[in-house]
Amino acid sequence: MEALGFIGLGRMGRAMAQNLVAAGFPVRVWNRTPGKAPPGAVEKRSAREVAQECRIVITMLADDAAVESVARELLESLPKGGVHLGMSTISVALSRKLAQDHTARGQRYVAAPVFGRPEAAQAKQLWIVAGGEWQDLKPIFDALGQGIHPVPQPEQANLVKLCGNFLIASVIESFGEALALAEKGGIDPQQLMGFFGSTMFNAPVIKNYGNRIAATEFEPAGFAMPLGLKDIRLVLTAGEELRAPLPLAGLIRDHFLAALARGRDNWDWGGLASAIREAAGLPPTRTSANAAPR
Amino acid sequence: MEALGFIGLGRMGRAMAQNLVAAGFPVRVWNRTPGKAPPGAVEKRSAREVAQECRIVITMLADDAAVESVARELLESLPKGGVHLGMSTISVALSRKLAQDHTARGQRYVAAPVFGRPEAAQAKQLWIVAGGEWQDLKPIFDALGQGIHPVPQPEQANLVKLCGNFLIASVIESFGEALALAEKGGIDPQQLMGFFGSTMFNAPVIKNYGNRIAATEFEPAGFAMPLGLKDIRLVLTAGEELRAPLPLAGLIRDHFLAALARGRDNWDWGGLASAIREAAGLPPTRTSANAAPR
Numbered sequence: 115m116e117a118l119g120f121i122g123l124g125r126m127g128r129a130m131a132q133n134l135v136a137a138g139f140p141v142r143v144w145n146r147t148p149g150k151a152p153p154g155a156v157e158k159r160s161a162r163e164v165a166q167e168c169r170i171v172i173t174m175l176a177d178d179a180a181v182e183s184v185a186r187e188l189l190e191s192l193p194k195g196g197v198h199l200g201m202s203t204i205s206v207a208l209s210r211k212l213a214q215d216h217t218a219r220g221q222r223y224v225a226a227p228v229f230g231r232p233e234a235a236q237a238k239q240l241w242i243v244a245g246g247e248w249q250d251l252k253p254i255f256d257a258l259g260q261g262i263h264p265v266p267q268p269e270q271a272n273l274v275k276l277c278g279n280f281l282i283a284s285v286i287e288s289f290g291e292a293l294a295l296a297e298k299g300g301i302d303p304q305q306l307m308g309f310f311g312s313t314m315f316n317a318p319v320i321k322n323y324g325n326r327i328a329a330t331e332f333e334p335a336g337f338a339m340p341l342g343l344k345d346i347r348l349v350l351t352a353g354e355e356l357r358a359p360l361p362l363a364g365l366i367r368d369h370f371l372a373a374l375a376r377g378r379d380n381w382d383w384g385g386l387a388s389a390i391r392e393a394a395g396l397p398p399t400r401t402s403a404n405a406a407p408r
Numbered sequence: 409m410e411a412l413g414f415i416g417l418g419r420m421g422r423a424m425a426q427n428l429v430a431a432g433f434p435v436r437v438w439n440r441t442p443g444k445a446p447p448g449a450v451e452k453r454s455a456r457e458v459a460q461e462c463r464i465v466i467t468m469l470a471d472d473a474a475v476e477s478v479a480r481e482l483l484e485s486l487p488k489g490g491v492h493l494g495m496s497t498i499s500v501a502l503s504r505k506l507a508q509d510h511t512a513r514g515q516r517y518v519a520a521p522v523f524g525r526p527e528a529a530q531a532k533q534l535w536i537v538a539g540g541e542w543q544d545l546k547p548i549f550d551a552l553g554q555g556i557h558p559v560p561q562p563e564q565a566n567l568v569k570l571c572g573n574f575l576i577a578s579v580i581e582s583f584g585e586a587l588a589l590a591e592k593g594g595i596d597p598q599q600l601m602g603f604f605g606s607t608m609f610n611a612p613v614i615k616n617y618g619n620r621i622a623a624t625e626f627e628p629a630g631f632a633m634p635l636g637l638k639d640i641r642l643v644l645t646a647g648e649e650l651r652a653p654l655p656l657a658g659l660i661r662d663h664f665l666a667a668l669a670r671g672r673d674n675w676d677w678g679g680l681a682s683a684i685r686e687a688a689g690l691p692p693t694r695t696s697a698n699a700a701p702r
Contacts, residue, residue, distance in 0.1 A: 241603075292571040306571070394652040
């Protein structure tokens with residue numbers, strides 16, 4: 115099998131690189147902080163070195179700045195016909211630019227952001243949104259996820275990913291408000307969530323976040339608050355570019371800011387609901403020392 | 409079996425009365441507009457007459473005003489020990505008042521609002537939220553629905569129902585925004601909804617409204633726009649009483665008003681998304697004659 119480059123070994127990336135090794139691909143990795151290579155992967159000293167040895171390089175990084183910085187090395191070092199497979203959650207604008215820049219160098223950019231938390235990455239249960247000419251990369255996707263949703267352009271794959279994260283944040287906002295209202299009416303939020311989650315709202319994402327909010331369990335983070343704010347910012351920026359007002363996204367952004375203003379950087383983004391609770395005079399979590407009056 | 413009174417034969421009420429007849433209950437009905445009695449039910453000339461013949465009377469009416477008007481007759485005509493089983497979606501405040509008034513007359517008020525559209529009522533697939541002393545009424549619920557979620561007080565059952573309808577409206581708002589953004593980015597909303605509805609967001613309510621919004625099919629109404637506005641108003645009123653700010657509910661209210669300002673009273677409440685589409689420069693439906701520029 116052809117060697118694959120993999121850049122970015124955070125919680126998601128490391129689990130994904132591990133699955134590529136398990137699927138039999140020779141894997142060359144680089145990460146800003148060294149020593150994170152999964153067993154069986156060969157650690158390189160730079161993104162450039164990875165691109166010199168592999169025709170296909172995957173990036174799985176935290177934000178636009180990290181991807182841009184690595185992309186400069188890939189643009190210079192990938193061979194003609196080389197493929198940059200971008201799986202990070204980045205802006206629509208950067209995805210468009212990367213597609214243009216790689217094409218100008220006779221290379222190819224494929225965007226394939228993923229849905230799923232680190233446990234889903236480990237279990238090969240990711241959902242992959244693939245934009246661009248991805249068909250020959252299907253064996254890679256098969257080693258990482260449970261399904262592919264194709265869209266024509268790379269930047270559209272990133273837009274779908276942002277729409278999905280916005281919808282998850284909307285679940286957090288709406289259940290945050292509904293469960294705070296119910297709690298103030300003397301209703302047990304966990305019993306109520308048990309009812310909603312087993313009837314009308316029995317989708318995995320809703321049960322996951324609804325139960326977290328009902329239990330006011332916001333630590334440890336599966337997906338931390340600042341990453342949630344980043345994604346909502348990218349959604350709002352996409353809305354600006356496409357002239358699509360997103361009042362709910364704006365409201366969610368302000369609740370992220372209210373929660374971060376209280377120093378909750380290490381909380382899960384479900385902890386957005388803490389700002390809604392406090393606005394209603396409830397303590398941020400039911401176990402908080404600073405319990406407010408009902 | 410004991411005779412049951414049933415007042416209110418709209419699309420929901422008529423299907424429910426029919427199922428009580430089918431379950432073997434002798435059923436006495438009254439409706440403001442006569443001639444709506446299902447086969448096997450005996451039509452009476454007033455709510456008072458129904459209450460004089462039945463110890464248990466169910467009300468399934470459109471709003472607070474209709475329930476208050478009928479409740480006056482029930483309070484006067486039900487025997488001591490009589491039961492008013494209120495299944496309408498009404499305000500928390502009216503539910504509390506009815507419980508007090510019936511108790512003062514030695515009667516009982518049980519609130520049991522339901523989740524489900526008319527097709528679900530016909531198919532005995534309703535979810536019933538029961539508040540108060542409802543245990544002896546279980547055979548009635550078994551004839552109408554697929555499950556019961558109990559809460560201690562009648563008014564809490566109405567609060568749960570309002571929370572649920574607010575969450576459904578939140579689904580309409582969030583998918584309205586996300587699918588408008590995607591469409592402006594050149595993505596096919598129906599394909600995207602097919603992906604979301606079969607993966608992370610595979611709950612019945614989300615698929616129902618998401619698919620409707622993606623197809624911009626807002627007629628005929630399953631649950632009409634003015635009823636949606638009424639329920640959001642009740643949610644906001646409950647929030648005022650309980651001092652729980654609900655910014656998302658406020659935002660949804662304004663989108664109902666924007667859609668109703670364009671005369672869409674006969675549209676399904678999913679048509680709330682038309683106001684979001686128009687704000688983004690999209691036509692209210694993709695088949696609209698007055699298509700706006702992209």
